[in-house]
Amino acid sequence: xxxxxxxTQSGAGWTPSxxxxxxxxxxxxxxxxxxxxxxxxYRGEMKNGKREGYGTITYTDGATYMGDWKADNRHGQGxxxxxxxxxYRGGWVKGNRQGRGVCTxxxxxxxxxxxxxxxPHGEGRCRLLFSLIAL
Numbered sequence: 001x002x003x004x005x006x007x008t009q010s011g012a013g014w015t016p017s018x019x020x021x022x023x024x025x026x027x028x029x030x031x032x033x034x035x036x037x038x039x040x041x042y043r044g045e046m047k048n049g050k051r052e053g054y055g056t057i058t059y060t061d062g063a064t065y066m067g068d069w070k071a072d073n074r075h076g077q078g079x080x081x082x083x084x085x086x087x088y089r090g091g092w093v094k095g096n097r098q099g100r101g102v103c104t105x106x107x108x109x110x111x112x113x114x115x116x117x118x119x120p121h122g123e124g125r126c127r128l129l130f131s132l133i134a135l
Contacts, residue, residue, distance in 0.1 A: 044069065059083075067092065082106070090115065 020033045034042040034051075044055015051057075051069040058064050067078015073095040074080070081087045090101020097103075097115040104110045113124015 020035075029047060031045050032043075034046070036042070039060040040057060042051060042055055042057045044051065044057075045053030046055075047053070050072040052071065053069060054067070055069055056064060056066040062083040063081060065074055065078055065080045067074065068076025070076065074092040075094060076092060077090070078092050079087060079089040084106045086104055086106045088097055088101055088103040090097065090103075091099025093099070096118045098117070099115060100113070101115050102110065102112040103120075108129040110127040111120050111124055113120060114122035116122070
């Protein structure tokens with residue numbers, strides 16, 4: 001299960017009318033709300049028209065990311081909640097799960113440990129859930 005890339009960059013096609021913030025609308029500086037044309041909504045900090053600092057984005061399918069941003073990418077610590085109920089909480093680097101993190105999958109299985117390029121990597125532990133079916 002991969003966190004979807006954030007392909008709609010804040011700074012791309014920047015228009016002040018899409019930014020509702022306490023700071024300067026002309027440049028998208030400070031804290032505010034960014035309404036994307038496709039229905040996504042970002043609430044948080046921006047710098048030079050890009051997501052930078054702490055913020056939350058809600059995707060059109062109901063998934064959310066809440067955490068740190070750098071240069072328009074999930075970067076630092078954050079939590080991604082998938083629309084199917086799965087979630088990942090931990091480190092992010094340039095939009096990818098990286099470093100230490102915990103993920104529960106849609107089926108209830110859990111992985112806690114190291115991540116690299118969105119995949120479990122290195123030391124970690126799994127908790128697998130299963131049920132027995134009587135025949």
